[in-house]
Amino acid sequence: MSLKTALFSAVASTWTGEAALRKRRADAEKARRRSGAPHLVEYFHQVDDPYSHLAVQALQLMADRYAVELKPWLVGAPEDWAAPERALLLDYSRRDAARLAARAELSFLDPGTQPEKALVAAATAQLAQTRDPVAFLGTAVTVGDALWRGSPIRMPEGLAAAGLDPAATVAAGDARRKALGHFMGGMIHYGGEWYWGVDRLHFLETRLADLGIRRIGAPQTAVFAPPVTPRGRAAQPHPGLELHYYLSFRSPYTYIAAARAEALAKAYGAELKLRFVLPMVMRGLPVPPMKSRYFTLDTAREARRVGVPFGRIADPVGTPVERGYSLLPWAVHQGRGFEFCMSFMRGVWSEGIDAGSDPGLRRIVERAGLRWADARPLIGNDDWREEAEANRLEMIELGLWGVPCFRVDDVSVWGQDRMWVIEDALIARTG
Numbered sequence: 001m002s003l004k005t006a007l008f009s010a011v012a013s014t015w016t017g018e019a020a021l022r023k024r025r026a027d028a029e030k031a032r033r034r035s036g037a038p039h040l041v042e043y044f045h046q047v048d049d050p051y052s053h054l055a056v057q058a059l060q061l062m063a064d065r066y067a068v069e070l071k072p073w074l075v076g077a078p079e080d081w082a083a084p085e086r087a088l089l090l091d092y093s094r095r096d097a098a099r100l101a102a103r104a105e106l107s108f109l110d111p112g113t114q115p116e117k118a119l120v121a122a123a124t125a126q127l128a129q130t131r132d133p134v135a136f137l138g139t140a141v142t143v144g145d146a147l148w149r150g151s152p153i154r155m156p157e158g159l160a161a162a163g164l165d166p167a168a169t170v171a172a173g174d175a176r177r178k179a180l181g182h183f184m185g186g187m188i189h190y191g192g193e194w195y196w197g198v199d200r201l202h203f204l205e206t207r208l209a210d211l212g213i214r215r216i217g218a219p220q221t222a223v224f225a226p227p228v229t230p231r232g233r234a235a236q237p238h239p240g241l242e243l244h245y246y247l248s249f250r251s252p253y254t255y256i257a258a259a260r261a262e263a264l265a266k267a268y269g270a271e272l273k274l275r276f277v278l279p280m281v282m283r284g285l286p287v288p289p290m291k292s293r294y295f296t297l298d299t300a301r302e303a304r305r306v307g308v309p310f311g312r313i314a315d316p317v318g319t320p321v322e323r324g325y326s327l328l329p330w331a332v333h334q335g336r337g338f339e340f341c342m343s344f345m346r347g348v349w350s351e352g353i354d355a356g357s358d359p360g361l362r363r364i365v366e367r368a369g370l371r372w373a374d375a376r377p378l379i380g381n382d383d384w385r386e387e388a389e390a391n392r393l394e395m396i397e398l399g400l401w402g403v404p405c406f407r408v409d410d411v412s413v414w415g416q417d418r419m420w421v422i423e424d425a426l427i428a429r430t431g
Contacts, residue, residue, distance in 0.1 A: 002354065009312050009352030016300035016311035025207065028191035038069040039190075039213055041204070044177050045140055046075050046185025047127065048120045050097030050108055053144040055186045055197040057106045058223045060137050062201060065218035066208045068190075070133040072140075073173035074124060074166075075185055082183040084285040085401040090114055092399055092414060099421055104198055104224040107141075108148065115147045121166070122153040128166040129156050181290060194294060198224050199417050203301060226305070227420035229260055235269040238430055243270040243422065246395055246405035247341065249321045249355075250279035252299040254404040255345035256308045257416035261406065262338055264419065268426040270408070274337050275391040276328055276384075277403060281317060283392070302416070312352040320348065320355035325384045327365065327375050336369050343368040 014020055032039070043059060046052045063070055083089050094110040101108035115123075123143040130136045146153050159166070180189050186197040188204060195204045202222040208214065243265045247254045265272035281287045296313075303310035316324065324344045331340035343364045347353030354360040358376075365375045395405055398412045405414050411425035 005314050005354045006352070009314050012296075012313040013311045013352070016296060016313075018304060021301070024192055028193075029211065032191065039067065039208070039211070040071055041068045042071045042073065042176070042180070042189040044073050044075045044173060044182070044185060044187045044189070045127070045136075046077060047123045047140075047144070047147065048077070048115050049185040050093050050110075050148070051100075051186035051197045053108055053141075053148065054097055054101055054104070054106050055188070055201075056137050056140040056144065058104070058198045058201050059188070060141065061223045062205065063134065063137065065215055065223075066205070067213040067215060068208065070137070072133055072136045073176055074127055074170045075173040075177050076170050077185070078183050081288055082291060084280070088396070088399055088401050095399075096413070096418065099418070100198060103227070103420070106198070107145065111148055111150060115150070119147050119150070119153050122155040123147045124170065125156050125159060125164075125166045126153065128169040129159065129162065129164050182294060183290060194298075196298070199226070200298070200301075202226065226417065229419045229423045230264045230267040231423065232264075232267040232427065235267060235430065237271075238269040241268070241270040241426075241429060242273050242408070243268075243426070244273045244275050244405075244407040246275040246277060246391060246400070246403050246407075248277055248279045248403045249324050249341075249344055249348070250281070250315070250317050251403045252296065252310070252313075252349055253302075253416050255349045256299060256303045256306060256310060257404045257419065258338075258342055258345060259308065260306070260416070260419055261404075262342075264423055264426065268423075268430050270426060272338060274328070274332060274341060275394070276325060277388050277392045277395065279317060279321060280402060282321065309346070309350040312350055314348050314352045314354050314360075316344075316348040316355050318356075320361075323361055323379050324355055324364075325388060326379055326381045327361075329384055329387065330375070330378055331368065331370060334370060339368040340365070340370065 043055070045056060059070070077083070080086070094112070097108050098110040126143050127136060127140055130139045143153055177183070177187070182189070182194055184196070188195040188197070188201065190204055190207070195201055202225055205222050243261065245261045247258070262272055264270070300310055328337065328340060331337045344355060347360070347364050348355055353363060355364060361379070362372045365372050395401060398405070398407065400412060400414050402414060404416055405412060406419065406422045408422055408425040408429065411421065413421045
């Protein structure tokens, strides 16, 4: 392992660790107390984002439970670098938000298309003139319901006379979001830490409860707790039932989902099919530092929640990924495909193993139950590229583009947050 890789791995381990997180939170709380500031929760609302529509509903519930001061901001859509497959993202977001709304007992129905621009402009103007934070949440829910139903929304009169410019309001929100270090809508910020809408709100709730600011009589349960998967029991094999797992060795979310993907397949007697694709950055899609930083810290937080070791990182982008993929079809043929995937990803995401070196890759290979002498001559072949591209094209056909993704029959989802959807599909298939 090079000195550079070793140093990066050590720094990443410290930066992503729980001790560092606790220190960042403690420092933020000390600074808040010194300044006499309230417990300020900043929320960034994108009017035509389905996840934002769910987030404001959840925030209404959270605001009733905790003694916080809300500061809502209006923001625009992410820049192109943050949404490289924008058309797919928009279509998927609506479908996914509808599923999440049903599970979280919130309100959203996918109309099958994005709202008309005139309705978005009117909804934005309505919110731009709403100064009271609590009223903002209520108005956002009301106009959001109308927006996604395609119902008329009145453009407010007298905005200019009142000194209000909706475009300037959105620009200010965009600037504040960027200054704090993020790029998406539906995001919540508190004390230096980001929380993505409904899916990550429970982390914020736990943090606020630890600060002792839960209101008397407020429910002890989270507004939305992530479903646990798998919840089923070991089953007999179901011939023909397949759980397709679209993965990338360079995706930390892929890694922390791997054990659950295998457990789901075993619980319902399905065959786990490994569908590897090139990482986005190796396909020419941008992953800027702001995006990478948030994803890494969020993965660390999620990894602790699901009990997966994470943080001693040896980034496998480039040659290490290609070396790993050159061996993966062979490992699958040997009946050790999943073991090799887990060994590789655990190595690069939690143990600082340099998969670009022969000693590192040998360790990965041998602990997966494979022979290094057989693997060594195969390293660097290009036979895997056609399969990786076929897997990517299938994802696009499904309306997906990033990893991890999962598919059972005609049910497909993106992200380790939605494995409960796949479990529902497995339950429906197996009874």
